[in-house]
Amino acid sequence: xxxxxxxxxxxxxxxxxxxxxxxxxxxxxxxxxxxxxxxxxxxxxxxxxxxxxxxxxxxxxxxxxxxxxxxxxxxxxxxxxxxxxxxxxxxxxxxxxxxxxxxxxxxxxxxxxxxxxxxxxxxxxxxxxxxxxxxxxxxxxxxxxxxxxxxxxxxxxxxxxxxxxxxxxxxxxxxxxxxxxxxxxxxxxxxxxxxxxxxxxxxxxxxxxxxxxxxxxxxxxxxxxxxxxxxxxxxxxxxxxxxxxxxxxxxx
Amino acid sequence: xxxxxxxxxxxxxxxxxxxxxxxxxxxxxxxxxxxxxxxxxxxxxxxxxxxxxxxxxxxxxxxxxxxxxxxxxxxxxxxxxxxxxxxxxxxxxxxxxxxxxxxxxxxxxxxxxxxxxxxxxxxxxxxxxxxxxxxxxxxxxxxxxxxxxxxxxxxxxxxxxxxxxxxxxxxxxxxxxxxxxxxxxxxxxxxxxxxxxxxxxxxxxxxxxxxxxxxxxxxxxxxxxxxxxxxxxxxxxxxxxxxxxxxxxxxxxxxxxxxxxxxxxxxxxxxxxxxxxxxxxxxxxxxxxxxxxxxxxxxxxxxxxxxxxxxxxxxxxxxxxxxxxxxxxxxxxxxxxxxxxxxxxxxxxxxxxxxxxxxxxxxxxxxxxxxxxxxxxxxxxxxxxxxxxxxxxxxx
Numbered sequence: 243x244x245x246x247x248x249x250x251x252x253x254x255x256x257x258x259x260x261x262x263x264x265x266x267x268x269x270x271x272x273x274x275x276x277x278x279x280x281x282x283x284x285x286x287x288x289x290x291x292x293x294x295x296x297x298x299x300x301x302x303x304x305x306x307x308x309x310x311x312x313x314x315x316x317x318x319x320x321x322x323x324x325x326x327x328x329x330x331x332x333x334x335x336x337x338x339x340x341x342x343x344x345x346x347x348x349x350x351x352x353x354x355x356x357x358x359x360x361x362x363x364x365x366x367x368x369x370x371x372x373x374x375x376x377x378x379x380x381x382x383x384x385x386x387x388x389x390x391x392x393x394x395x396x397x398x399x400x401x402x403x404x405x406x407x408x409x410x411x412x413x414x415x416x417x418x419x420x421x422x423x424x425x426x427x428x429x430x431x432x433x434x435x436x437x438x439x440x441x442x443x444x445x446x447x448x449x450x451x452x453x454x455x456x457x458x459x460x461x462x463x464x465x466x467x468x469x470x471x472x473x474x475x476x477x478x479x480x481x482x483x484x485x486x487x488x489x490x491x492x493x494x
Numbered sequence: 495x496x497x498x499x500x501x502x503x504x505x506x507x508x509x510x511x512x513x514x515x516x517x518x519x520x521x522x523x524x525x526x527x528x529x530x531x532x533x534x535x536x537x538x539x540x541x542x543x544x545x546x547x548x549x550x551x552x553x554x555x556x557x558x559x560x561x562x563x564x565x566x567x568x569x570x571x572x573x574x575x576x577x578x579x580x581x582x583x584x585x586x587x588x589x590x591x592x593x594x595x596x597x598x599x600x601x602x603x604x605x606x607x608x609x610x611x612x613x614x615x616x617x618x619x620x621x622x623x624x625x626x627x628x629x630x631x632x633x634x635x636x637x638x639x640x641x642x643x644x645x646x647x648x649x650x651x652x653x654x655x656x657x658x659x660x661x662x663x664x665x666x667x668x669x670x671x672x673x674x675x676x677x678x679x680x681x682x683x684x685x686x687x688x689x690x691x692x693x694x695x696x697x698x699x700x701x702x703x704x705x706x707x708x709x710x711x712x713x714x715x716x717x718x719x720x721x722x723x724x725x726x727x728x729x730x731x732x733x734x735x736x737x738x739x740x741x742x743x744x745x746x747x748x749x750x751x752x753x754x755x756x757x758x759x760x761x762x763x764x765x766x767x768x769x770x771x772x773x774x775x776x777x778x779x780x781x782x783x784x785x786x787x788x789x790x791x792x793x794x795x796x797x798x799x800x801x802x803x804x805x806x807x808x809x810x811x812x813x814x815x816x817x818x819x820x821x822x823x824x825x826x827x828x829x830x831x832x833x834x835x836x837x838x839x840x841x842x843x844x845x846x847x848x849x850x851x852x853x854x855x856x857x858x859x860x861x862x863x864x865x866x867x868x869x870x871x872x873x874x875x876x877x878x879x880x881x882x883x884x885x886x887x888x889x890x
Contacts (some may be wrong), residue, residue, distance in 0.1 A: 292842050314845035315854075324846050330839045333803075335861030343857065344847045368861070389847060 243268045243393055243441040244289070249300035251281075251288045258284045260466045261300070266393070271419060271442040271456060273474040275449065276463035277486045282445045283327065285463065286395045289443075290324050291317050304393065319346070323391025325382035327398045331370040337381060338365040344388040352388070358417070359384040360410055375402020383414045394418055394442040400451045412454025415442070421456055449478040464490040510698075511600055514639035514670050516608040518558035527553065527563055534632070534663070541659025541690040543630040552615070554629040558638055559610035570621035571654065572614070573629075576643055579614035586614070589645050593676045593704035593733070601672045601700040605641040612642035612674070617654035617683070626655035626686075631673065633697070634663040639670040646675070648683035648711070655686040662694040669694065675703040679711040681736065688716040693723040695752065701728040709736030709765070717745040717757070722781075725754040729786060732759065734796075738767035745774045746863050749781030749810060758786025758815070763796035763825075770798040775863050778810030787829070788817040794824035802831040805862060836862075 244266040251259040258281045266272050276282045288295040289302060291314045301310045309317055332340075341352045356362045359380045370378055379399060386394060399415065400408050420438040444451060452474060460474030462481075469490050470477060480489050524530060527545040530538075535545045538555075547553055552566025552573035566573040580586050596606040617623050633640050648654045662669055671693070679685045693699055705713050713732065732741045743759045761770040772787040789798035804812035816829040836858050844854035 290846055292846075293838060313851070314842055315848055315850050318846055318848040326843070326846075330837060330843050332840050332843075332858060332861055334864035335857065339857075340844075340847070343844070343849060346848050385847060 243305060245303040247301045249288065249302065250298045251284055252296045252298050253284060253294060258466050259288065262468050264461065264468060266441050266443060268441055269438045270458040271444065273452065273457045273460040274443055274445045274463055275447065275460060275477055275481060277447060280463045281466040282463055283397055286324065286397055286445060289395060290314060290322065321392035322395065323386045323389045324395040325386055325397060325399060327401065329370050329378055329382060331368065333368055333371065335369045336366055337369050340369050341384055341388045344385045350388045355384055355387045359387065359414060376404055376407050379403050379411060380407065383411060386418055387414065392440055394440065396442065396444045398445055408454065415455050452478060462489055511604050511639060515637050516639060518635040518638045521557045521560040521562055523561065524563050537661055538630050538659060541661050541692050542657040543628045543659040549625050550628045551623050551625040552627040554613040556611055556642065557632045558635045558640060561611055566627065568623060570618050571623045571627060572616045573627055574614050576612045576614050576645060589676060589678060590643065593706055594674055594702050598702065602674060602702050605643060605672050605674045608641055609643055610641050612644040614645050615656060616647040617649055617652035619649040620651040622653045623655065626657045629656065629658045631660045633666060633669045633671060636666060637668050639672065641672045644673065644675040647678045648680060648685040650680040651682045653684045658689045661692040662697055666694045668696055670698045673701045675701065677705040677713065679705065679707040679713050681708045682710040684712045686714045691719040691723065692721045695722040696724040698724050699726040703730035705730065705732040707732065707734050707736060707739040707741060710738050711736055712740040714742045719755065720748040722750045722753050727756040730759050732761045734761060734763045734768035734770065735765060737765045739765065741770045743772045747776035747783055749778045749783045751780030753781030755781065756784040760788040760790065761798065762790045762792065763798060764792045766793055766795040768796045772800045774802045776804045776812065777807055777859065778812050779807045780810045782811040784813045784815065786815045789827050790819045791825035791827055792821050794822050797826040800829040804833040806835055
């Protein structure tokens with residue numbers, strides 16, 4: 243699904259990511275761990291193609307196609323969706339209208355999706371304007387539900403979300419990724435027999451989100467270098483026990 | 495600072511009204527609105543004036559110096575030409591030139607010397623006029639300076655909604671419009687006034703308006719100008735003279751190249767509980783916009799907020815001048831002004847949802863101009879899109 247080769251990314255002339263190699267196969271959810279400032283969000287922004295994140299070398303492949311220099315909307319239309327940590331507010335633009343726009347050519351039931359995200363009362367408010375941290379997250383997830391991407395990039399999905407809503411958020415992520423058991427339709431064909439096709443890269447520095455979603459693999463980003471790749475829960479244990487620095491030392 | 499505004503209100507110097515004609519060929523009165531030239535009817539529809547008269551409680555149409563149609567199908571409201579109204583009601587003369595002085599500037603003087611009608615609209619005491627009254631002021635004669643004098647009275651406890659559209663015929667080169675408008679909102683009455691301008695590229699426009707609001711009265715005024723106009727200058731003053739009176743002003747301005755808009759409003763808050771809000775959203779795509787606003791709080795316990803936001807899409811000048819004046823302790827006034835370009839972050843955010851850059855920009859601009867105005871003609875949204883897409887095509 244996603245393949246990153248030797249990617250070097252600069253922000254304002256400074257190298258933030260150094261020779262990143264990462265592959266997320268179809269149907270897998272990967273977790274990206276790393277302390278604040280390690281370059282996690284930069285990787286996400288570079289995958290999406292945002293201005294200000296200059297790829298100075300290396301390549302990004304999506305579904306086998308080199309997308310390193312494609313404009314943002316072309317990447318979105320090919321199936322990459324992103325939930326931002328701090329999305330901008332847009333004055334006068336109703337959340338309802340944005341959700342419809344996210345669906346592109348598809349017709350979606352905005353009200354129905356909003357019910358799932360517990361966000362109905364916000365549909366007629368300006369997008370992200372005066373939303374709390376948790377509300378922004380639900381707004382982002384609602385937009386992704388409408389967009390229904392094949393690869394989901396989630397930047398700290400649990401930060402600023404209260405306990406009640408973090409469960410809901412986990413459910414929405416599972417629905418987006420067609421995983422989990424809650425929304426199983428046909429009980430006699432358990433979902434784990436049929437491998438899903440949706441993939442995800444989930445950024446977290448606390449790891450709390452792992453209580454709610456199923457991860458296939460974890461990676462550790464430290465000072466712009468990917469230093470470890472193994473079972474996500476194992477990594478989390480290590481980080482909790484020894485901290486990021488030890489984790490980095492062990493790997494190198 | 496106030497001096498500046500006043501100086502500006504007599505803009506253009508001594509010869510500003512020279513070179514125009516005061517007279518025009520008379521136009522025939524039409525009993526039936528269906529007989530209006532279809533081309534003109536289409537043009538009027540763009541400014542909110544529907545000759546079918548559907549969903550309207552009354553209509554006033556003036557072309558050049560002649561009233562082409564006036565009437566209403568409701569007992570709750572009166573709509574007629576100002577000269578007929580002055581003949582009908584002796585008391586009306588007390589309302590004329592009461593809020594606006596004829597000596598204010600050269601344009602008001604001209605309007606007194608050479609009046610060309612104008613409308614009288616009055617909602618009766620306690621009447622709730624559900625459907626709006628529409629009026630159209632139209633210039634079709636080359637080089638005409640049209641001078642109208644309008645009086646609007648919302649009697650005690652009544653509710654009135656007016657849509658006024660102003661336009662010129664498409665091939666008109668030169669022309670001037672001077673409009674004196676005096677609004678009286680009586681005790682506990684509500685007046686919604688929406689004005690849509692669609693003038694020609696070289697037309698000079700000088701509205702001179704004032705609004706008087708009594709106790710518990712509310713005035714909501716919306717002003718929209720999206721099309722090129724040679725020069726437009728107006729600075730209506732609202733006097734909140736009653737306790738708990740309310741004024742809300744919204745304006746949406748777009749200034750294409752060659753356009754000069756100097757638009758603002760002033761609200762004087764003189765009684766306890768008076769509240770005012772002025773919101774302006776403007777976009778220049780090459781023209782000059784001066785967006786003014788002034789709140790003058792003269793009494794304890796009043797509240798006012800002023801918001802001027804401007805975007806420079808390509809080039810042009812955007813000058814926001816918000817002023818707040820408190821003359822006693824215990825007033826609550828605030829203002830917010832911002833001039834800039836569209837935030838790249840917002841554009842890319844929408845692009846990440848699959849919108850191409852042009853669609854992302856026009857979506858943001860539409861949002862920017864969206865100040866929730868009721869009863870807008872559907873064509874206006876399309877006009878906004880057109881303005882944005884033309885700008886983008888130019889920029890490419």
